[in-house]
Amino acid sequence: MVKIAVIGGSGVYDPDMLENVRQAKVETPYGEVELQIGSYAGRETAFLARHGTKHSIAPHRINYRANIYALKKLGVRKIISTTAVGSLNKAMQLGDFVLPNQFLDFTTGRECTFFDGGERGVVHTDVTDPYCPELRSQIAEIGSRLNIHVINGGTYVCTNGPRYETPAEIRMYAMxxxxxxxxxxxxxxxxAQEAEMCYATISMVTNMAAGISEHKLTHQEVMDAMAANSQNFRSLIMTLLAELDPDEDNCECAHVLSGVGGFKL
Ligand SMILES: [Zn+2]
Structure with a gap:
């Protein structure tokens, strides 16, 4: 069974991290999901390229429900997600890794729940801790051991994209x-939380946001920053994959829906 998954964002489609990689297709009620499964440190791990393997799916078109459902169906318990982010906070600089602990949602029109009526009914989940505190502290601990700058905690503002933000929006988000x-x-x-899985994001600061940076932002700039930082990122992920115990259950994540009988496939 595959119990750990890495969801890769911009610039981190690197299944070379895994051995004996095979392509897999997983059927879900929301559509088919293509991903890769390989082993690392004797453990099966799934690798999902969020934007598709050719970066061809825009952020607002990603089939998030299918992706998360597919991982749940494989048996995944812990998800390590990676994202490239702009920073609004001068304490979070280019090259830093940040583990968000909160989010502000400015998206529109996305399919955002498994519980939108129908067979599953309507369930209101608690999001006091949307990102698994256990997983975050494990990643932070590995970062300090490897001498990689990891900041544990931060508020992630999710915009709809695919355009970047205006300086006025950035001022508002910072406020x-x-x-x-x-x-x-x-x-x-x-x-991921609705499906009762541990989820943490390693956000790589690839640029300072519009109005905070002194020049206009390009996608190339983001990709260049990712490339420069990729060795640290690999070290962090590889160590985490080797050390993470997918069966460890010291957090609430696997029990979010215990009051309503758990998440059913
Ligand atoms: Zn957890």
Whole structure:
């Protein structure tokens, strides 16, 4: 059974991290999902390229429900997601890794829940801790051991994209307490929580947001920053994959729906 998954964002489609990689297709009620399964440190791990393997799916068109459902169906218990983010916070600089602990949702029109009536009914999940505190502290601990700068905690502002933000929007987000800005964590984190899986995001700061940076932002700039930082990212993920115990159950994530009989496939 595959119990750990990595969801890769912009610039981190690197299944070379895994051995004996095979392509897999998983059928879900929301559509088919293509992903890769390989082993690392003797453990089966799934690798899902969020934007498709050729970066061909825009953030607002990603089939988040199918992706999360497919991972649940494989048996995944812990998801390590990666995102490239802009920073609104001068304490979070280019090259830093941040583990968000909160989000602000500015997306529109996305399928954002498994519980929109129908067979599953309507369930209101608690999102006091949308990102698994256990998983976050494990990643932070590995970062400090490897001497990689990892900041545990921050508020991720999710915009709809695919355009970047205006300086006026960035000023507003900063006023509201946002630290990072990206386009994919919502509803991904929400769906993972609804499906009772541990989920943490390693956000790589690839640029300072519009109005905070002194020049205009390009996608190339984001990709260049990712490339420069990829060795640290690999070290962090590889160590985590080797050490993470997918059966460890010291958090609430696997029990979010215990009051309503759990999440059923
Ligand atoms: Zn958890």
């Amino acid at each position: 509201l307490g946002g630290d990072l800005v990206g386009m994919t964590n919502v509803p991904e984190v929400v769906l």
